Every structure is written in structure tokens, then in C-alpha cells.
Amino acid sequence: MDHVTGLRCRECGREFPAEALHVCDYCFGPLEVAYDYDQIAATVTRASIAAGPRTIWRYRDLLPVDDPAPVDLGAGFTPLIRADRLAAELGLGELWIKDDTANPTGSFKDRVVSVALTKARQLGFKVAACASTGNLANSVAAHAARAGMASVVLIPHDLERAKVTMTAIYGGAVVSVEGNYDDVNRLAAELTSEHPSWAFVNVNVRTYYAEGSKTLAFEVAEQLGWQAPDHVIVPIASGSQLTKVAKGFAELATVGLLDEVPSVRISGAQAAGCSPVATAFSEGTDAIRPVKPSTIAKSLSIGNPADGWYALAAIRASGGSCAAVTDTEIIEAIGLLARTEGIFAETAGGVTIATLAKLAAAGVVRRDERVVALVTGHGLKTVEALADDVGPTVTIPATLEAFDAAIGIDAVSGR
Numbered sequence: 001m002d003h004v005t006g007l008r009c010r011e012c013g014r015e016f017p018a019e020a021l022h023v024c025d026y027c028f029g030p031l032e033v034a035y036d037y038d039q040i041a042a043t044v045t046r047a048s049i050a051a052g053p054r055t056i057w058r059y060r061d062l063l064p065v066d067d068p069a070p071v072d073l074g075a076g077f078t079p080l081i082r083a084d085r086l087a088a089e090l091g092l093g094e095l096w097i098k099d100d101t102a103n104p105t106g107s108f109k110d111r112v113v114s115v116a117l118t119k120a121r122q123l124g125f126k127v128a129a130c131a132s133t134g135n136l137a138n139s140v141a142a143h144a145a146r147a148g149m150a151s152v153v154l155i156p157h158d159l160e161r162a163k164v165t166m167t168a169i170y171g172g173a174v175v176s177v178e179g180n181y182d183d184v185n186r187l188a189a190e191l192t193s194e195h196p197s198w199a200f201v202n203v204n205v206r207t208y209y210a211e212g213s214k215t216l217a218f219e220v221a222e223q224l225g226w227q228a229p230d231h232v233i234v235p236i237a238s239g240s241q242l243t244k245v246a247k248g249f250a251e252l253a254t255v256g257l258l259d260e261v262p263s264v265r266i267s268g269a270q271a272a273g274c275s276p277v278a279t280a281f282s283e284g285t286d287a288i289r290p291v292k293p294s295t296i297a298k299s300l301s302i303g304n305p306a307d308g309w310y311a312l313a314a315i316r317a318s319g320g321s322c323a324a325v326t327d328t329e330i331i332e333a334i335g336l337l338a339r340t341e342g343i344f345a346e347t348a349g350g351v352t353i354a355t356l357a358k359l360a361a362a363g364v365v366r367r368d369e370r371v372v373a374l375v376t377g378h379g380l381k382t383v384e385a386l387a388d389d390v391g392p393t394v395t396i397p398a399t400l401e402a403f404d405a406a407i408g409i410d411a412v413s414g415r
Contacts (some may be wrong), residue, residue, distance in 0.1 A: 002036065002039055003035055003036050003039050003040050003043075003061060003066075004018050004033060004035060004036075005034045005035065005036050006018050006034050007019075007021055007031040007032065007034060007207055008032060008033075008034040009024035009027060009029045009030070009031055010030050010031070010032055010310070011024065011027050011029025011030075012024060012026060012027045012029060014026055014027075015034065016031060018064070019123065020120075020123050020199070020204050020205055021207065022203065022204055022205070022207050030206075030207075030306070030307075031207045032207060032210070033064040033207060033208065035064075035251075037251070037254045037255055040061055040062060040255045041255040041256050043061060044061040044062065044255055044257070045257075046222075046226060046257060048061070049222065049257075054077040055072060055074050055075055055076045055077055055114075056077070056111050056114060056115070056212065057070055057072060057076075058076075058077070059214075059215055059218045062214065062218065062251060062255070063211055063212070063214075063215075064115070064119065064207075064208050064211050065115060065118045065119040067118050067121075067122060070114060070115075070118040071113075071114055071117040071121060071143050071146060071147045072146075073104035073105070073114070073142060073143060073146055074104050075103050075104055075111050075113075076103070076110075076111055076114075076219065078098065078099055078100050078101075078102040078103060078219070079098075079099045079102055080096050080097070080098050080099070080220060080223040080372070081096060081097045081099055081341065081343070082094075082095075082096055083095045083096060083097045083340070083373075085340040085341060086340040086341050089336065090356065090357050090360045090361075091361075091367060092365065092367055092371060093367045093368060093369070093370075094369070094370045094371065095371045095372075095373070096224075096229070096370070096372045096373070097337075097341060097343060097372075097373055097375055098216060098220055098373070098374045098375065099343055100374065100375060100376045100377070101344070101345065101346075101375060101377060101378035101379070104139075104142065105135070105138040105139045105142050105166065106138070106166075106378035106381060107135035107139065107299075107346075107376055107377035107378065107381070108213070108216065108241070108374070108377070109135040109136045109138070109139040110143070111213060111216070112136075112201070112209045112210065112211075112212035112213055113136065113139040113140055113143045113201060113209070113212070114143060114212060115208055115211055115212035116201040116206075116208055116209035116212065117143045117149070117199070117201065119205060119208040120149075120199035120201070120205050120208075121147060121149070123199070123205075125197065125198065125199035125205075126149060126150065126197065127149060127150045127151070127152060127195070127197065127198040127199065128140050128143070128144040128147075128149045128150070128152075128172075128199050128201065129151065129152040129153065129154075129191070129195075129198045129199065129201070130153050130154070130188070130200060130201045130202050131153075131154045131155075131181070131184045131185040131187070131188035131202060131203075132154065132155055132181075132202075133155070133156065133159070133181050133298050133299045133300075133301055134155065134159050134160060134164075134298060134299055134381065135163070135299050135376075135377055135381070136153075136201070137153040137155050137163065137167040137174070138163060138166045138167050138381075140153055140201055141166075141167045141168075141169075141170035141171075141174075142170050144170070144172060145170040145171060150172060151170070151172030151173065152172060152173045152175065152198065153167055153172065153173070153174055153175065154177055154184045154187060154188055154191075155167070155174065155175070155176055155177065155184065156176075156177060156179060156180055156181055156183075156184055156298075157177060157178050157179070158298075159176070159298065160298060160381060160382050160383075160384055160385075162380060162381050162383065163381050164176075166381070180301065181293070181301055181302050181303070182290070182302065182303050182304050185202075185302075188200055188202075188203055189203055202238075210240045210243075210244055210307075211244065212244075213244035213245060213248070214244045214245070214247055214251065215248070216241070216244075216245050216248065216374060217244075217245045217246075217247075217249045217251075217252070218248055220232070220372055221249065221252055221258060221262075226257060226258060226259070228249050228258060228262030228264050229264060229369075229371065230263075230265060230370045230371065231265040231266075231267065231320070231365055231366075231369045231371045232264060232265070232266050232267070232371075232372045232373075232374065233267050233269055233352055233355060233356045233365070233372070233374065234267070234268055234269065234352070235268075235269045235300055235348045235349075235351050235352045235355075235374065235376060236268040236269060236270050236278075236300065236305065236308075236311055236322070237299065237300045237301075237305065237348075238302050238305045238306045238307050238308075239268075239277060239305045239306065239307035239308045239310060239311030240306070240307045240311075241374075241376075242266060242268055242307075242311040242314060242315070243310045243311055243314050245374075246264070246266050246314040246317075246318060249264050250262075263318075265318050265319045265320040265369075266315055266320040267315065267320040267323075267355070267364070268281070268311060268312075268315050268320070268323075268355075269322075269323065269324075269352045269355030269356070270300065270322070270323070270324045270325075270351065270355075271295035271296075271297040271300055271301075271324060271325060271326075271327070271347075271351050272295065272324040272325060272326045273293060273294040273295030273297075273301075273327065274291060274293035274294070274295050274297070274300060274301045274302065274303055275291070275324035276288050276291050276303065276305060276308055277305060277311055277312055278322045278323055278324040279291075280308075281312060281315065281321070281322035282322075282323075286309065286312065288304075288305065288308035288309055288312065290303050291303045291304075295327055295330075295347075296327045296330060296347050296382070297330060297348055297350070298347065298382070299347065299348045299376075299377060299381075299382075300347075300351060321364045323355050323359055324355075325351060325355050325358060329350075329354040330347055330350035330351055330354050330385075331350065331386065331389055332350075332354065333349075333351075333352075333353035333357060334346075334347070334350040334353070334379060334385075334386065335389075335390075336353060336357075337349065337350075337353045337375070338379075343375060344379035344380070345375045345377065345378070345379050346376075346377035346378055346379050346380075346381045347382045347385050348377050349375040349376060349377060349379070352373050352374060352375060352376070353373060353375070356371070356373050393406075393407070394407070
């Protein structure tokens with residue numbers, strides 16, 4: 001991996017070898033992958049990327065692992081959909097939806113897990129593990145099965161049933177923990193010390209795992225004809241995805257894949273019941289105060305986000321914004337996206353669209369901008385959240401008269 005020079009502390013800048021490390025042993029800051037961008041620029045081209053697979057691995061020269069046969073279920077290169085009907089509803093001009101519901105296990109987590117487990121296997125790990133609010137558990141279990149690795153995933157006890165079922169079906173160990181995600185994550189950190197031979201994708205191999213989110217930026221730029229958008233709306237859980245999307249656009253410019261240095265405004269989206277980053281942004285402070293989550297958006301329910309401060313800094317540096325939306329607004333936004341664009345998003349996607357609507361109404365997201373909203377998970381994962389709001393239009397006897405009385409052709413045709 002000549003293009004990877006090692007790991008670097010995001011706080012003090014100390015350098016480390018490209019091993020299973022995630023925290024600086026000097027200042028305890030988080031580590032990130034360091035690259036030789038000159039070498040990448042000398043080898044990667046738009047043509048070389050286009051010749052690659054229609055997955056995240058078309059960008060292998062910009063990822064922290066070199067493997068001719070990665071752990072790959074086909075993640076990435078998901079649709080970027082022009083959303084004119086939704087744009088009209090929100091008073092916007094050019095709006096695109098990056099539809100990661102089309103990933104193999106139905107969420108963007110397939111991107112990060114494919115990278116993490118490819119690197120973990122390279123480092124000699126035999127067991128894949130994680131703490132998860134659901135989507136990561138699905139993806140780790142599926143990719144571990146594909147790689148022939150054992151898996152152990154820890155989840156909160158009140159997780160949506162679909163996510164539990166989808167994780168368990170792959171045959172690994174699924175451990176339901178009494179408590180919220182932050183409790184689960186603390187246990188995972190303790191287990192990492194007790195079982196150093198296990199690859200906890202969001203703990204000891206988190207440094208590599210996080211890099212998979214950059215592929216969202218890479219794909220958006222490529223799908224827009226190698227142009228960056230003006231504004232991207234990103235849901236925030238740990239905050240890692242937002243920081244890596246920002247990093248991804250910057251890297252494309254650094255290695256010459258974009259014609260000019262992009263000026264992408266990045267805005268964050270959170271649920272009001274778990275909004276430590278949005279709260280810090282609105283208060284104008286750098287302090288991310290942990291909260292106890294209480295929202296239907298369980299996949300974003302991280303009350304003490306590991307990358308919260310870095311996400312906040314990225315938002316401010318880009319000239320973006322951050323807002324929080326209520327559970328009612330989330331439900332309404334899921335329905336709005338489905339009715340206008342035919343995309344069924346989970347509650348996290350509802351957070352993105354509801355936040356987009358709020359920022360558009362406030363003039364923060366402008367009509368003259370090319371806007372991309374990230375929809376990161378499929379609605380079939382969180383149907384419980386819609387149980388009281390969505391169902392049959394009407395129940396009738398099996399007769400034409402009953403149908404005409406209840407619906408009728410005029411109602412269906414809009415007359």
C-alpha cells in the first residue's frame with residue numbers, strides 16, 4: 001500500500017504505522033489514515049476509475065486497503081436521483097437524492113464495513129464485531145458471512161425488529177444489551193480490551209472503517225460529471241460520516257480528479273430527541289454535551305457522538321448549518337419523500353429530508369444551489385415508526401358498489 005503512509009493523530013499530529021490502532025497513545029486523540037496524495041495523483045484518473053467495478057472498490061486507490069479480492073457484497077455506486085418533484089415542494093432548484101437504500105443490506109453501512117473487514121482480514125483478524133444501532137449490525141453480520149468470519153454484534157435491547165431479524169439470519173452471535181447505544185458502545189470498548197483478536201469495526205479498526213464513507217463524496221462527484229455539488233445534507237449519528245464526506249470532496253481536488261477546488265457547504269441533520277451537535281451549533285459553542293436519546297430515529301441515537309466535535313468543525317468550516325427535527329416532522333418527511341420521488345427511507349432518511357425542508361424554509365439551503373441529500377437507509381428497517389400513521393386507505397366488501405362508494409374513479413384520477 002504505497003499510497004498509505006500510516007496513521008496520524010487528528011489532535012497532535014503524531015504518526016503511527018498502519019496497524020489496528022485508533023487512539024493516539026500520547027494525547028488520546030483519534031487517529032486517521034494518512035495518504036501520499038502525490039503518488040495517488042500520479043496513478044489515478046477518471047478513466048481508471050470508470051474501468052473499475054460499479055462498487056466502492058472503483059475508488060481503491062483512495063481507500064486504505066489494497067486487496068485484489070476485497071470483502072465485497074457490491075456496496076456503492078448507488079443511484080443519484082434528480083428530485084424535481086420534491087424540490088418543487090420545498091421551493092428549491094436543483095435537488096438530488098443519494099439513495100443508499102439500494103446497498104446490499106439496505107444502508108450506507110455496507111460501504112464502511114466492506115473497507116473495515118477487508119482491512120481486518122488483511123491484519124489477521126478472524127472475528128468481526130461491533131456495537132450498533134442496527135444498520136451496522138446488519139452489515140457486519142452479512143459481510144462476515146461472506147468472508148467466512150465469525151461475527152459478534154451488540155445491539156440495544158429495544159432495536160427495531162426488522163434490524164434484529166436481518167442481523168440474526170446471517171448466523172453470527174447477536175447480543176441484545178439492556179440500555180441505549182452509549183451503554184452498548186461502552187461494553188464494546190471493554191470487550192475490545194478483553195478480546196484483542198476480534199476486529200471491532202467501530203473501535204479498534206474504526207480508523208479504516210470510517211474511510212468508507214468518503215465513497216459517498218466520490219460517487220456524487222462522479223455521477224454529477226466530476227463536479228462537486230454546492231450543498232450536501234448529511235444525517236449525524238457519531239458524526240464520522242459527515243467528516244469523511246467533507247474529506248472525500250477535498251481529496252478529489254487534491255489528486256486532480258476535480259477541475260477546481262470545491263466549495264461544498266455541508267449541513268448536518270439530527271433528531272430533536274438526540275441532537276447534541278445541532279444544539280452546539282445553534283448555541284455557538286464548541287462543547288458537545290452528551291444527551292440521553294429519545295427519538296424514533298434509532299439509527300441516529302448516539303447521545304455522545306465520538307466525532308461530534310469534528311463534525312461541528314467541518315460544518316462551520318464549510319459555511320453549512322445544522323438543525324434538529326421532531327419525530328412528527330420525521331414521519332411527515334418520510335411520507336413526503338415517498339410521495340414525491342418513490343423512495344422509502346428509514347427514520348434517518350426522514351431526519352435528512354425534514355432538516356432539508358427546515359433549512360430550505362429558512363433560506364439556509366438556497367434555490368440557486370445544486371443540493372444533494374443523503375438518504376442512508378431503507379424504510380423497511382423501521383416500519384414500526386410508521387405503524388400508527390400508514391395503513392389501508394379504507395376497508396370495503398368485495399363489490400364494485402362498495403369500491404365506487406369508497407374511492408371512485410374521480411378520486412383516483414384527481415378529478
